[in-house]
Amino acid sequence: MKIYSTNQIKNIVLIGSASSGKTTLAEAMMFEGKVIDRRGSVDAKNTVSDYTEVEQLYKRSIYSTLLYTEYNAHKLNIIDTPGADDFVNGVISAMKVADACVLAINAQSGVEIGTRTLGRIADRNKKPMVIVVNQLDHEKANWENSIESLKNLFGTRTVIIQYPLTTGEGFNGFIDVLKMKYYTFTDDNGTRIENEIPADEADRAAEYHNALVEAAAEHDESLMETFFEKGELTEDEIRKGLSLGIKSRSAFPVFCASAKKDIGTKRLMDFIINVAPYPNSGNVFTTEDGKEILCDASGPASVFVYKTAVEQHIGEVNYFRVISGTIKEGMDMVNAGNDTKERISTLFATAGKKREKVSELVAGDLGCTVKLKNTKTNHTLNAGTDWKYAPIVFPDPKFRTAVKAKNENEEEKLSELLHKAHQEDPTLIVEYSKELKQTILSGQGEHHINILKWGILNNNKIEMELFPPKIPYRETITKIATADYRHKKQSGGAGQFGEVHLVIEPHTEGAPDTPMFKVEGKEIKLNMKGKEEINLDWGGKLIYYNSIVGGAIDARFMPAILKGIMDKMEEGPLTGSYARDIRVTVYDGKMHPVDSNELSFRLAGRNAFKEAFKKAAPKIMEPIYNVKVYVPSEYMGDIMSDLQNRRAIIEGMESESGFEVIKTRVPLAEMYKYSTTLSSLTSGSATFTMKFADYQQVPADVQEKLLKAYEAEEKDE
Ligand SMILES: Nc1nc2c(ncn2[C@@H]2O[C@H](COP(=O)(O)OP(=O)(O)OP(=O)(O)O)[C@@H](O)[C@H]2O)c(=O)[nH]1
Ligand SMILES: [Mg+2]
Known part of the structure; x- marks a missing residue:
């Protein structure tokens, strides 16, 4: 492969609801760019993009896949992403490194919930967007409804570039109102004829064209002037206007396609190459401390890893974007997060499983490398600088389950595999909960977890069992209560003795200290000597007051009493859950000159607290x-x-x-x-x-x- 410079590269991410046809479209793009000479299909399990065993098993994309095609003297990097909610990780990470997204709409259903979710993600990432209404050859395709649903979602940002004359089986072309041509296709392999617009379509085409010209003129004053003067814009002027509109996200141009029949692929790629932003005018990468890094091939070498995958026979593969400089084979770089020295032994451009060795990659390009020691998703590698990029932020989990290995002896191995899975897919989160005494695995959905389970069984022969996770309940009290507790033990030699009198009350933030309690017919006046405010690891507070009078308990025993109370705070009296938001005042007690020690007071504190807790209307x-x-x-x-x-x-x-x-x-x-x-x-x-x-x-x-x-x-x- 030739070496492409920054202004010969475009990076897009394909997004769209499940089964809208992204993988099929990517296949057609690679076919048109002659990266492959035959198109595979998802149903025949032979696409370039869905090449993993599990994707072929389920006939859907599960991971994001980096692909490229070579077209019009450009390298078009394409990241094909899964449409299913469960695998949103692939979309989120790809968004970070692409300069624009191509949103595929299934013409059978128009805008779907998945489309909306993805639209929100594109919004959040401020990504320019090109829309392709796909599957127009399908018998249930409905172009008008699809456009209406797009207009409902995106309003006037929906800018129509093409429309079909017929849909369904007869779909064999479209009118392009930017080129003002009628394109027809003679086979299912993209063979295209450029025709004049039929006379009976002239009016409709002109109407769409005028709307397009107006939409293009809107983004630039000089274009607006030209438009007012001449009532028209040239093709180049329209492109210029659209390019501005795309960049500012005020125009989402809409194209027609049948990815399956390779209709519309070439025009879509032409447009992306002519109009979508280049890497040095699209995505702005900022470091954690807010510095913007120029996408400049002659700057310091610096890459951002957006995905780490473990691939059969190869091991870990790190996919990255070159943010600045030129990365060459054999280069030594430093991981900005952990200072590990990493050598870039080989560099690849990838089209799915197909990896092509390249000697260098310039700023703005996407590629991958292998055999790094300590570099993962979200890491930065540098040579000659110390930048560190703001990380990709992944969504919160929506599904949690407890897991264990079916075979107890494999528990440790399973835990290792789960931690590895997290490194590959940060939306899979595993933690051992000391509180629940369970390993909790969280992800985006049951399917997400089941795919992981399948992989671990298939590749590592470890069966993992899933069961409902415990709920991290908390305990607290709603009333004031007191308890006196004497711990006394006489056994041969030295005995144990400690007596604690305490009051407990609910804690609310900002409420004043209580100077006197009226409780259970008693009046307890306080003489506050000490106050400790403890922020509990599990949320909420414990406030501990020392209000001992006349040396009833030595100050040196107060920490032991607190320890006893904490024992019960950690294992609440009701259900063994953590307790929170409680104030405890120790106001009296007794010591023994010989037998009192820390253990006795710890036990007395613990039991006094437990007794009082149960009387204090616990919840x-x-x-x-x-x-x-x-x-x-x-x-x-x-x-x-x-x-x-x-x-x-x-x-x-x-x-x-x-x-x-x-x-x-x-x-x-x-x-x-x-x-x-x-x-x-x-x-x-x-x-x-x-x-x-x-x-x-x-x-x-x-x-x-x-x-x-x-x-x-x-x-x-
Ligand atoms: N009729 C018709 N079918 C299509 C077209 N594009 C894709 N399909 C079919 O739709 C199904 C899904 O296609 P994919 O390419 O896997 O869709 P996807 O968007 O990648 O799906 P996910 O990866 O699961 O999100 C497959 O059966 C395709 O053959 C098209 O243009 N026309
Ligand atoms: Mg797919």
């Missing part, structure tokens, strides 16, 4: 999540009644053109496998996000159940 609190559900209107009824069964509190609803957004608060305990239910209730057309909000008391009936379950568990042990 179990549960984690609540803010959940946003995006759902087509027709499924609203089912979704709402399902949410009600999950103890959800609906906070708001918004509807926009056939879709509803439900804002709700749902207890984590009710969210197990929500993604799976939502998907089955809506035939996969809805999606949701969830984020931890706060802790709330559980309803009485739920508390009752939890107490009983804990009692039973205790008995078992």
